[in-house]
Amino acid sequence: MKLFQFSKNKYGAELLMDIGTNTSIPNYFFESELHNTDFFEIVFFTTGNGILELDQQKIEISDNTVVFISPFQRRKWFVNKSEINCHFLFFQDGFLSKFFSDKLFSYRLQFFFNKTKPLFIKVDNVFWLQLRVIFEELIAEIKELRSDSEHIIRSLLYFILIKLNREYSDNYQLSAETETNFIAFKFKQLLQNEITKSRNVDYYARRLQVSRVTLNRCVKAQFGIAVSEMINEFLIFEIKSHLLYSNFSIKEIAGLLDFSEAHHLTRYFKRSAGLSPTDFRVAYQNGSSVF
Template sequence: MRTFLFEKEKYGFELLMDLHKFEENNAVYFESNIHITNFFEVFIFEEATGEIELGGHTIKVDNKMLFFISPYQKKKCVIDTKNIKGFHLVFQNTFLSDFFEDKLLVYRMQYFYNAQYPQCLHVSAVEYELIRSTLSEMTSEIQNFQNDSTHIIRSLLYFFLIKVNRLYSKQYNLSSETQGNSIVYKFKEALELHIRNMHTVDEYCTLLNISRQQLNSITKKFMGHTPRTTIHLRLLQEIKMELLYSDKTITEIAIDLNFSEANNLTRFFNRLEGITPTTFRNNYQNDRNLN
């Protein structure tokens, strides 16, 4: 599987973000084979057609649509590059988190590290115009870089992420708070770090030093689900990634994801997805063979 690494000194100096217009150099951004990156990505499509496979789902690309990809998240992009307009934004977490002294910053955004809701967003013409204007300012600063450009770019990026978080939260009826109880953001972080070996609410409560009642209250408010449902949906996503993009047997996947036996994984998957892991894998492979 191909891995794209962030180029820190692409412009001859260190800049932990980048932004381009698709229409100026569209060929380099889309990979039709499964791949990962070691940075955050946002595709901002003003005009586009095609589809993106992300999080085990194939999503149709449309005009005025945004896609949000977290580091090391498997994806593939089949996009018609002949008539495409928009922006490709990439950044490393430290570009913002170090400056704001907030390592949980990306976890405050509902669209990153989200296994419960689609990692895409449709916006209106008015909303897109604000996005386009903000990103155009960022592009201009990169192209005409000065001593204080990093501060301007960082401010514009933070503004963009917060504004889009409000739109995303509204579309999926989620909390748009980014400065609420830090436990919920630590819970999101813990899921990413430990989902392969920790599957119960009690384990996360112990890790976070919080009661079940407290975690239940803040998780339902911010994520729209109970902690148990949140854990199960994230675990389901992890199983799907193994089924789709590895050659491991069901038994091997069960061992890697800390299930006591393969039958327990199969029952868990069947209960949430409605089909067995083997059927899910076969359906995906059959669909790919038809393309």
């Protein structure tokens, strides 16, 4: 699988953020071959067409669609590049998290590392025009970098992300809170990084040094689902990813995800997905929709 890496020195001095349009960044990878990147991406389509297959979701790309892509998410694009108009916003996690001394910043945003909700929104023209003004300011600042440009760029990017988080949260009836509920954000980070180690609620409660009741209350308030449901969503996501995008056997996947036997994974998966792992994989390979 192709991995596209962020170009830190594109503008001479190191800058962990980039913005542009499909005309200024014509080589953007709208590829139908499976690929991923090592940075965050938000793509704003003024004019769109086709389909994006993004980590087990099929997203219809139409006018005023905003797509959110986290690092290393697998994707395939099926679009007509000649009929697209869009802006790209790229950044690496450290661009904001180090500046704000907040390693959880990207986990505070509902649209990154989200395994349960659609990874896109449709925006109206008023909101889109507000964003366009900020985009132009960012582009102008990057073109004429000064010693203090990074501070302006960070603040504008932060503004865009918080506005988008509010819009996304309203759209999917989630909490737009980013400043409180540390426990919920830390839990999301732990799940992203440690779901292969444990699917036990007590494990995460111990890691966070809180009770199961407290953990469940915080997660429910922020993400709208119980801790056990969120663990299940992340684990099913991992199983599906291996089934769709790897050649590992069911036994090997079971070992990777800490199931003692392959049939335990099969039973767990079928209960949630309605298909056995083998049937799920075969259906995808035969072109059937499993999303």
